[in-house]
Amino acid sequence: MARYKNIELDDRLNGVVRHMNAVEEYRELLQSLQAQWDNLTLLGQLSGTSTDMSDTRQAFAQLTTSLVNHLALETLDKSVQEMTAKAQVAIDILVRNLFERTADIGFLATDDDLRQFVGEHKALSGNIHSQKQLQTQRNRLRERFSEYVAKYSVYSDIILMDTEGEVLARLDESVSVPRSSHPLVGEAIATAAAYVETYAAVDLLPQRERSLVYSYRVTNAAGEAIGVLCLCFRFENEMARIFGNLTTADDWSVVLLLDAQGEVIASSDGFHIPLGAKVLLAIDDDYRIVRFGAQEYLAKTRPSNGYQGYLGPGWYGHVMLPVQHAFNKDSSEMLHGIDAATLASVMKSPSLFREELRNIPLQAEHIQSNLNRSVWNGSVRQSSTKQSLNPSFSKTLLWEISNTGAKTKDVFERSIANLNETVVSALLRESCFLASLAIDIMDRNLYERANDCRWWALTSSFRELLAQPEMTPDKAARIGSILQTINGLYTVYSNLAVFDTQGRVLAVSQPGEAAWVGRTIPANWVRQTLTLENSQGYAVSPFAATPLYADRHTYVYAAAIQAPEANRVVGGIAIVFDAAPQLTAMLRDALPKNEHGEVPSGCFAVFVERSGQIIACSDDSYQPGQRLPFDEGFLGLKNGASKAGVIRMGNEYFAVGARMSSGYREYKAAQETYQNDVAALIFVPLCEAMAKSTQAGVPRLGIRSDRASAGETVEIATFNVGQSWFGLNSAQVVEAMDNNGMTCVPGAGSNFAGYLMYRGTPIPVYDIRYLANAGGARAGTQHQVIVLKRGEGNHFGILADGLGEIPEVALSRLRPLPGMLAGGNVLAEAIISTETPEKEQLLLVLGAERIAMRLAVASGDSPKPATTPQQSPRLIAAPSA
Incomplete structure (x- = not known):
């Protein structure tokens, strides 16, 4: 444990807690109140109130x-989780992209x-008269x-070399590098893997300090290496896109x-x-505090999770995140627009925090309840014994103690509510972030599908074979x-198919789908x-059963x-x-x-079209083709826009984050013919939807104190x-x-609560709520037992749901009730x-003797007079059923 401003803190908080403004605010408030408790404890010991505040x-x-x-x-964990998610997404999105490159x-x-070009280049390169022909072929390539x-x-860039590293053709001819001596040439020829991945300074790209290049050998019909092909990845461009999706204008984090x-x-x-x-x-750490330059940062590193067995280049x-900006992001705007009643229910969810934190308000309530009882009892003793040297001061001190307790409890409640x-x-923000990730993954993936079908349609063998007048079995087999x-x-892909101009399937990729041929x-x-007019066009089926x-x-x-x-369409290629x-x-x-890398129970996600049709679901909550049973504005979002909210599904509330697709690079861009708006929705369970409580809060008691007025007064102990x-003398x-x-x-019957030592x-202790027609107690009420005396040595108790003030009331304000009112069965002696x-309310003042008599009547016994000190302390006969 580390000590910080007289508070013992978890070691993980050392060096960061001082940057948590909200936590610092509550710490200062509570320590200020703690100073008041020190003073009140001392004054209580000196005042003769018999009220010790030490405990x-x-x-x-x-x-x-x-x-x-x-x-x-909790504040630290929230920031670290957000950092961890960004670090993980940054590497995993890149690795998914690079997997396609392999x-x-x-x-x-x-x-x-x-x-063909490599073979012809080898045959013609020594002939000076063939240079024009080679250049023509190079231009075609x-x-x-x-x-x-x-x-x-x-x-x-795309670069084609021979096995010695001589550049035969490249897309970017502004770069003049005739030959490469980089090791990637030999590695591409010799590798047993399906590709060579190089991130380094590459002599083929002298304008860049380092480049990411994918290489592999080109072979002839016999399988012999005759050249090396290189694909030069737009690394900086791609990382700028990834970072752009992970950071915002108000974000202090640096993603690396x-x-x-x-x-x-x-x-x-x-x-x-x-x-x-x-x-x-x-x-290996949850996070680290590191220095870079003259600043401290929270840092988090994540390796790639890999994609289909590919782990990337080992990055x-x-x-x-600068420590001074790590904990003070205001996310309150995420709650705007959420129904107040729904939000109130969600805020009470026991699943949002660890149990120790959930128990703090309960502990504070318990302390305050005990404190209120101590103050109440202190005031009762002041009234009955008159032992205080300065009763007015003692009264003021007692209620100041109570008020300080209420303030302390309020700080606990406000801090927890905040x-x-x-x-x-944070959950809503995270849901939006993850929805953005999901739709980005989808757009990127389908971008590759649009590219694949167009490129494979340019396969020379397909074009030549379909352009011939007759399609023989041998040609179809090829x-x-x-x-x-x-x-x-x-x-x-589950299958690939080539079809002719009549839509008739000529060949498929999967032997199990051979029935489609013909x-x-x-x-x-x-x-x-x-009907497509050029090689950049493509068609996509609706998302439907096929x-x-x-x-x-x-x-x-x-x-x-x-x-x-390229003057006529001779067929098409379909990729399923x-x-x-x-x-x-x-x-x-x-x-x-x-923190264990597991998906929390109940979380799920969907892809859904603007029409409400489900495309996919992460579990069995929905099936493709079903309709989303709500909208709540999620399906009307503009392209690239996000929305968060809380919805009720069945008997449960969910945090929902949504993001509408905006495409990737050229795919589904504004100028594209193909548009298909899809939203990703992430659902995170919050809590069960509890039935709305019809129980109103206990009304505030308004009774004027007549302490400063002339005339005789009586102190009334109030309770609810x-x-x-109600009140009691x-x-x-x-x-x-x-x-x-x-x-x-x-x-024993509904009026009898039990026995208490x-x-x-x-x-005996009695519950008078039914006799007093007072209504049921609020859920979670900590009942108090008010001990009453009926003569000397004869005690009994009544249950109270809460204790109030003990005001001094002028005797002239007490209006006695007739003794035989309602047959003598009323509990009250007077009304104030x-x-x-408009500011105060009438208050019934109950009498201990009347309560005892009414309980005796309710139990079926004859009323018993008050006992003397030598008599039994039992109030009435044993309670009957």
């Missing part, structure tokens, strides 16, 4: 320490046009590279990408933490073989595909295959997205995780039962006790009148 002071001091610790830990290089390296980059805009040695290779704020800087990793996502708002706001190769590299696909997207996917819901992407001279596992996996990857306030009251240890008597003797009913 109360110590109890509140311990609770203050507990509260500050838990408030600070497939791209493997497929493009098998392209027939590349193979560059056009093909340009077509590729127009679709896969994540690449900046680190290599295995902790060197910064990408930064969301290069002026703050520049490229090339070395920072400490925080992988880390890393977030650094934390409630902070936690719920097409099927190429499709099988593609599908082996791109496992996100059949016509009767779908509108087929007709749309065959026989191409065993009558399940999915998207089918398609592009037109044009003849080699394996939607069920792929979309579900995207949603599951976006769900919140606890149910919704009603303090001379008839011994004291108030809690009801711990009370023993019930089965079958008092000064070594069991006394008021001259200002």
Whole structure:
């Protein structure tokens, strides 16, 4: 434990708690009140009130320490969780993207046009008369590279070399590098893997300090290496997009990408933490406090979770947040627009905090209840014994003690309520963040699908074979073989199919789907595909059940295959997205995780179209094709907009974050023909929806004190039962006790509460709420037992739900009630009148003797007179059933 301003704190808070403004505010308030408790304790000991505040002071001091610790830990955990999520998303989004690149290089390296060019270059390079022919072919190959980059805009350059590293062709001819001596050339030729991934200074790209390049060998028909192909990834461009989705204008965090040695290779704020800087990793720790430059930061590092077995280049996502800005983000705007009654129910949820924090308000309530009873008893003793040297001062001191207790309890309640708002706001913010992640993953994934179908439609073999007048079985088999190769590299498809201008399937990638060969696909997207005018166009089916996917819901992407001279459409290629596992996996990857990396129980997510049709769900809550049973404004969002809210589903409240798709790069951009708005919704359970309570709060008692007025006064001890306030002449009251240890008597009747030991003797305790027509107690009420005396030595108790003030009331204001009113069965002796009913209220003053007589009548016994000190202390006969 660390000590901070006279409070023992958890070691994790050392160095950070001073930056938590809200926690500091409550600590200062509570320590100020603690100083008041010190003074009141001393004054109580000197005043002769017989009220010792030492235990109360110590109890509140311990609770203050507990509260500050838990408030600070919750605040710290919230910031660390947000940092952890950003670090994880930064690396995982990149790794997902790079996974696609590992497939791209493997497929493009098998392209027939590349193979043909390398072979012809080798044959013609020594002939000076063939240079013009080679240049023509090189230009044609560059056009093909340009077509590729127009679709896969994540690449900046494509380079083709021979096995010696000589550059044969490249997209960016402004870079003049005739030959490479980089080790990637030899590695690409020799590797047993499906690709070579290089992030380093590469001589092929001299304008960059470091580049991310994917390489693989180009082979001839015999499988011999004849060249090396390189795809140059737009690393800085892609990281800027990732960082842009993770940071906002009011965000002080810096999101970084680190290599295995902790060197910064990408930064969301290069002026703050520049490229090339070395920072400490925080992988195994929940977080670390680190110094960089002249500033302290919270730091968190996350490795990649990987994607389909690919773990990336071994990099880390890393977030650094200046400590002085780490804990003071205002998220209260997330609560705007949420129904007040719903919000109130959610704020009472027991699931939002750890149990120790939930218990603090209960402990404060218990301390305050005991304190109120001590003050009440002190006032009763003052009235009955007149022992105080200065009764007026003693009275003032007692109520100041009570007020200070109420203030202390109020600080506890306000701090917890503020934390409630902070936690719920954080959940809503996190839900929005994760919804943004989910839809970003989906848009990025489907961007690749739109690219794939268009690029594969440019496969030279497809174009040549479909342009021929007759499709023979051998030609169809060749097409099927190429499709099988593609599908082996791109496992996100359940099937690939090539069809002719009539929509008749010529070949498929999956042997199990061979029954489709020769059949016509009767779908509108087929007709749309065959009318596409250029290689940039593509068609997408609606998200619907299709026989191409065993009558399940999915998207089918398609592009037109044009003849080699590109003057007519000769068919098309359809790629059937394996939607069920792929979309579900995207949603599951976006769900919140606890400190153990597990999804909290009850969380789920959906993709849903603007129309309300469900596309996918992370669990069995909804099935594709079903309708979302509510809107709440989530489906009307503008593209790229987010919304958070609290909704009720069945008997449970959920925090819901939503984000409407906005596309990725060119995919679904404003200028794109294809538009398909989809929203991601993340659901986080908050609490059960409890039935609305019809129980109103206890009305505040308004009784004027006549202490300063002339004339005789009497002190009235007030208490409430149910919704009603009552008074007792303090001379008839011994004291108030809690009801711990009370023993019930089965079958004793509704008025009899049980027996309670008092000064070594069991006394009967009664519940007068039914006799007084006072109504039921509020849930969670801590009952008090008011001990009354009926003559000397004869005591009994009545249950009270709460204790009030003990005002001095002029005798002239007491209006006695007739003794025989209602047959002598009324509990009250008098009623206190008021001259200002708009400020005060009438108050019934009960009498101990009348209560005893009425209880005797209710139990069926004859009334018993008050006993003498030598008689039995039993009030009435044993209670009857």
